[in-house]
Amino acid sequence: MISIGPFSVQLVLLAIVLFLAWVIARFLALRPKDDKRKAAGGLLLDAVFWGIVAARLVHIFQWRDEYLQKPLSIIAISDGGYLWWAGLLVAIMYVLWRTRKIPLLRQPVLIGMVAGMLIWLVAGNALSMMQRSSIDFPDVxxxxxxxxxxxxxxxxxxxxxxxxxxxxxxxxxxxxxxxxxxxxxxxxxxxxxxxxxxxxxxxxxxxxxxxxxxxxxxxxxxxxxxxxxxxxxxxxxxxxxxxxxxxxxxxxxxxxxxxxxxxxxxxx
The missing domain is CATH 3.40.30.10 (Glutaredoxin)
Known part of the structure; x- marks a missing residue:
């Protein structure tokens, strides 16, 4: 089982991707004033937060019958229940809304988000292939x-x-x-x-x-x-x-x- 210490490798990968996306957004927002760098990083993290919330809520709605049978399972966020395409859509919409009056931040934040998503997809697929090839069906x-x-x-x-x-x-x-x-x-x-x-x-x-x-x-x-x-x-x-x-x-x-x-x- 691929892991790093007590943490699953997927969780570690998510943390790395978020950090890289944050760095990219801040770097691209580098202008004469440092406050724009801070604003870009903060906006990206806010967008990721609301994207994750949306991904979870849409998943809950999709499987609402199962969750209604056991409502407390809604808060079991470790079950992997997220609809990521919905989360990405909400995150992009959030950025567009927040940058309607500060358009200079829009491009750096969106590029950071897209770069992070691409890194997540490529690295996630690579890890998935490694895991599949490293674990055989136990014949005991x-x-x-x-x-x-x-x-x-x-x-x-x-x-x-x-x-x-x-x-x-x-x-x-x-x-x-x-x-x-x-x-x-x-x-x-x-x-x-x-x-x-x-x-x-x-x-x-x-x-x-x-x-x-x-x-x-x-x-x-x-x-x-x-x-x-x-x-x-x-x-x-x-x-x-x-x-x-x-x-x-x-x-x-x-x-x-x-x-x-x-x-x-x-x-x-």
Missing amino acids: QLATLDQQPVSLSAYRGKPVVLNLWASWCPPCRREMPAFEQAQEQFPDIAFVMINQGESLKNVQGFLQAEQLMLNNVLLDPVSRVMHQVRARGLPTTLFFDAQRQLQGVHMGEITAAGLKSKIALYFD
Whole structure:
């Protein structure tokens, strides 16, 4: 799993892109007065803020049925729920509105935004390709709740969503209903819930207490899958297509809306 210390590489990349866009906007706004440089940098950051807010709100509206079922999931901003084209449009409109009386700032800020977006797209695609090529579909022997051996290679010919979890992990517990719902709505996708490092008794006790009806719960008592995919924490969800090629990884808790939006992105 590509990361830098405790932070995902996507988060680090976003910080770098914002900094570069800010530097470009300030540099292009370099005029006799230094206050224009400060104004350009501040305006760009304001536009990015409102763009992110808009991207989140449009995503929430798009998946409103899922969010209405669990309203608190709206504030789970780490689920990756953003519609970036909407955010970019709002950011551009914000800049145009704010610079209607100070047109000298318009070009530097817009160029900074466009440059940042291009860097984000190029670097993001490169990182995505690196991640896809660095993680293979884990082909290991695990066990079912009936204590029967099973290989992950048995899930072939259809898209597979692997979720690594443990009952002691609060985010893992919170996201379980989303997977229970998804397995009913997407029968052509195998949702495989691989418990990491716990005993059969603990897993069965948790599932019974939470009244969860999950189809593919497997036991990985020595966390071999977690080591193979180099996951840095739980929960981690990996999305593989029917050819067992990695399409995406989500680190941390995922909401029902976040899960369905990624299924639509990776498998439609």
